[in-house]
Amino acid sequence: xxxxxxxxxxxxxxxxxxxxxxxxxxxxxxxxxxxxxxxxxxxxxxxxxxxxxxxxxxxxxxxxxxxxxxxxxxxxxxxxxxxxxxxxxxxxxxxxxxxxxxxxxxxxxxxxxxxxxxxxxxxxxxxxxxxxxxxxxxxxxxxxxxxxxxxxxxxxxxxxxxxxxxxxxxxxxxxxxxxxxxxxxxxxxxxxxxxxxxxxxxxxxxxxxxxxxxxxxxxxxxxxxxxxxxxxxxxxxxxxxxxxxxxxxxxxxxxxxxxxxxxxxxxxxxxxxxxxxxxxxxxxxxxxxxxxxxxxxxxxxxxxxxxxxxxxxxxxxxxxxxxxxxxxxxxxxxxxxxxxxxxxxxxxxxxxxxxxxxxxx
Amino acid sequence: xxxxxxxxxxxxxxxxxxxxxxxxxxxxxxxxxxxxxxxxxxxxxxxxxxxxxxxxxxxxxxxxxxxxxxxxxxxxxxxxxxxxxxxxxxxxxxxxxxxxxxxxxxxxxxxxxxxxxxxxxxxxxxxxxxxxxxxxxxxxxxxxxxxxxxxxxxxxxxxxxxxxxxxxxxxxxxxxxxxxxxxxxxxxxxxxxxxxxxxxxxxxxxxxxxxxxxxxxxxxxxxxxxxxxxxxxxxxxxxxxxxxxxxxxxxxxxxxxxxxxxxxxxxxxxxxxxxxxxxxxxxxxxxxxxxxxxxxxxxxxxxxxxxxxxxxxxxxxxxxxxxxxxxxxxxxxxxxxxxxxxxxxxxxxxxxxxxxxxxxx
DNA sequence: CTGTTAGCGCGTTCAT
DNA sequence: ATGAACGCGCTAACAG
Numbered sequence: 028x029x030x031x032x033x034x035x036x037x038x039x040x041x042x043x044x045x046x047x048x049x050x051x052x053x054x055x056x057x058x059x060x061x062x063x064x065x066x067x068x069x070x071x072x073x074x075x076x077x078x079x080x081x082x083x084x085x086x087x088x089x090x091x092x093x094x095x096x097x098x099x100x101x102x103x104x105x106x107x108x109x110x111x112x113x114x115x116x117x118x119x120x121x122x123x124x125x126x127x128x129x130x131x132x133x134x135x136x137x138x139x140x141x142x143x144x145x146x147x148x149x150x151x152x153x154x155x156x157x158x159x160x161x162x163x164x165x166x167x168x169x170x171x172x173x174x175x176x177x178x179x180x181x182x183x184x185x186x187x188x189x190x191x192x193x194x195x196x197x198x199x200x201x202x203x204x205x206x207x208x209x210x211x212x213x214x215x216x217x218x219x220x221x222x223x224x225x226x227x228x229x230x231x232x233x234x235x236x237x238x239x240x241x242x243x244x245x246x247x248x249x250x251x252x253x254x255x256x257x258x259x260x261x262x263x264x265x266x267x268x269x270x271x272x273x274x275x276x277x278x279x280x281x282x283x284x285x286x287x288x289x290x291x292x293x294x295x296x297x298x299x300x301x302x303x304x305x306x307x308x309x310x311x312x313x314x315x316x317x318x319x320x321x322x323x324x325x326x327x328x329x330x331x332x333x334x335x336x337x338x339x340x341x342x343x344x345x346x347x348x349x350x351x352x353x354x355x356x357x358x359x360x361x362x363x364x365x366x367x368x369x370x371x372x373x374x375x376x377x378x379x380x381x382x383x384x385x386x387x388x
Numbered sequence: 389x390x391x392x393x394x395x396x397x398x399x400x401x402x403x404x405x406x407x408x409x410x411x412x413x414x415x416x417x418x419x420x421x422x423x424x425x426x427x428x429x430x431x432x433x434x435x436x437x438x439x440x441x442x443x444x445x446x447x448x449x450x451x452x453x454x455x456x457x458x459x460x461x462x463x464x465x466x467x468x469x470x471x472x473x474x475x476x477x478x479x480x481x482x483x484x485x486x487x488x489x490x491x492x493x494x495x496x497x498x499x500x501x502x503x504x505x506x507x508x509x510x511x512x513x514x515x516x517x518x519x520x521x522x523x524x525x526x527x528x529x530x531x532x533x534x535x536x537x538x539x540x541x542x543x544x545x546x547x548x549x550x551x552x553x554x555x556x557x558x559x560x561x562x563x564x565x566x567x568x569x570x571x572x573x574x575x576x577x578x579x580x581x582x583x584x585x586x587x588x589x590x591x592x593x594x595x596x597x598x599x600x601x602x603x604x605x606x607x608x609x610x611x612x613x614x615x616x617x618x619x620x621x622x623x624x625x626x627x628x629x630x631x632x633x634x635x636x637x638x639x640x641x642x643x644x645x646x647x648x649x650x651x652x653x654x655x656x657x658x659x660x661x662x663x664x665x666x667x668x669x670x671x672x673x674x675x676x677x678x679x680x681x682x683x684x685x686x687x688x689x690x691x692x693x694x695x696x697x698x699x700x701x702x703x704x705x706x707x708x709x710x711x712x713x714x715x716x717x718x719x720x721x722x723x724x725x726x727x728x729x730x731x732x733x734x735x736x737x738x739x740x741x742x743x744x745x746x747x748x749x
Numbered sequence: 750c751t752g753t754t755a756g757c758g759c760g761t762t763c764a765t
Numbered sequence: 766a767t768g769a770a771c772g773c774g775c776t777a778a779c780a781g
Contacts, residue, residue, distance in 0.1 A: 028446065028527060029526055029527065031773090031774055031775085032774065032775065032776095033774080033775095041751075041752085042751065042752045042753080043752090043774090043775080043776090044751080044752065044753085044775090044776070044777095045750090045751060045752080047775065047776055048751090048776095051776085053776090054750085054751090055750050055751085056750075056751085057750060057751090060750085060751080072525050072526065074498070074501045074502055074526060075502055075774090075775085076443075076502065076504060076773095076774055076775070077502040077503045077504070078439050078442050078443045078448070078503070078504055078773090078774075078775095079443055079757090079773075079774035079775040079776090080774080080775055080776080081439050081757095081775095082437075082439045082440055082443055082756095082757050082758065082759095082773095082774080082775080083756085083757055083774085083775050083776055083777085084757085084775090084776085085389065085757070087439070097458075097464055097467075098461060098464050098665065100459060103458055103459050106458075119499055121482055122483055137435070138480055140435045141435055141436055141437065141438040142438045142439070143437060143438070143439055164433050165390055165433065165435060166389060166390065304459070392757090392758055392759085393758065393759065393760095394758080394759095402767075402768090403767065403768045403769080404758090404759080404760090404768090405759090405760070405761095405767075405768060405769085406766090406767060406768075408759065408760055409760095409766095409767090412760085414760085415766085415767090416766050416767080417766075417767085418766060418767090421766085421767085436758090436759085437757095437758055437759070439757090439758075439759095440757075440758035440759040440760090440773090441758080441759060441760080442759095442773095443757095443758080443759080443772095443773050443774065443775095444758085444759050444760055444761085444772085444773055445759090445760085445773085446773070
């Protein structure tokens, strides 16, 4: 059907291997033969067959990235970081979306192993070791993104969820809030737990009694998204501030608060983890603990490529990226509160933020 | 490295071909040998090598989907439709994002042709025939998504941009608006042109003079996104309604209007093409010409699979999907205006819309 | 500088 | 019911 290296060779009057040398710039080829071969390639519209090459090399130069929610800008930003580094090193990327569904995740894993991808970047649907073990059993390198997997010996790149939550809640406390609710994700993923842990530590450090703690776990799907926010408002005393453990939860909460007729930030402060995409610059714009999503993708890919390059005997590494506390409008007063937080200067990565804001921490 | 079919065969004491038969359920295998082989497969953690299989069959059972903006929920929804149909037929999907960049698009095209994907679903960065010709030159089937390619003989699945825009603007006219600005996309893509054409036809049918026409073309990137909305407001007379040619443009316009202190819909009506993701349910929620994105992905994939199945001699087909006019808050009064539009009953596909809304058309 | 041989892992064809 | 041989397209290793 499509022409092979032999067709080109025949047309150019040379041996197949010579064509191969022209294509790959390997070995010696005289200028004349080279141009004869190139002419034949052009004439036949020859396109090299990567499958055969991969079979030969036992290397595909393909990486797989498995994320949990492709509609979340956090993950698309991570994906960009991964792809840019991968491409720069001559790798292509297969992006897969699991929707936090373990069955889907495992199906992808199998398919990708069969395709013999050279390495995996995996955001596990749950914080368990099984998928990592499945991959490692095939001697394929893998880097875990975003979530801790305590039982597995594996490279991890994640954000400082505990610390970020702690700083964000500490900021709310410094503004004077005493009744702060936490709206978190599913308790099966480490980030949801870590963010609650940071929240708790902040409360404890402020000497607040446990009664002031209001934690709500939940799923990420749309109907349940603002359900917890609604429940939170019915608590007594009503929380004066909400801490959302990710950007989508915050959007759901904002909606719930609007429906309840509560104005943000005048009546309720609202802060969250993850940045909100800037094309979504709706007032009141969120005060956030912004993850360095692009950088997360970059660093993870670098780790993976290192494992791919050399014989693999290094100990597993864990990279914990800092988060940037970005104060905007949703938390209330923009003036510096009496707080232990110092001023920072960095901009969140590559963003174009026209909202009044400042970075702290 | 990883075990092959021969390793399994050796361990089970059979010939490689027997293992192959077990894996593929082809030919006859006695129950005992079968279980011996299965035991060996499990023990060795054998994973079949798709590369070798594809090389043999000259078929990869992989489709490629090339979109222009992975951050736009429209395209992620299309992707879901594609993936669901593809998976149901045993195909996997490679998703590529060009960011409307032709160079990136062409690079992906080459890479995917080398990988010998079985077929392409392509949303071209520009409405020109070159990329389609490149693919067709390799005898690989391709279906074009979302945009018209006048010069190419190729299957197309797209929405009725002209008609949708016409109905949306007609609706605004029926509400009494006489000064309506159009904020469109790049004039190099057919959808941007078609939506302006529908807008123009609506104005013409209302007998409005050309002076009432205010058309702004633009790019999709963030900084320019609300630029045009700002320009539009400075026109005299100031438009009382804005028609945005896609969802992101509308979000940019909303921002610009907020900054200018103009309330939507009280002072300016705002309608747009494409639905806005529902997790982004910010008031005033948009009146839209919602595309059937999921269905677009489905239908396109079905066309592609048909081409893949049989010997290909059918004439190119064009499927034009209707758009659903969904009236919500951003256009002003929810009461039926004196208009030629009839009531409809269908829900936009699979959505969970709690906003007051109704469908017309 | 160029060509021959051989094999990557798998499955069809034809035997046994 | 099972197996041997061959080839898919490409390239490393070794001639010439």
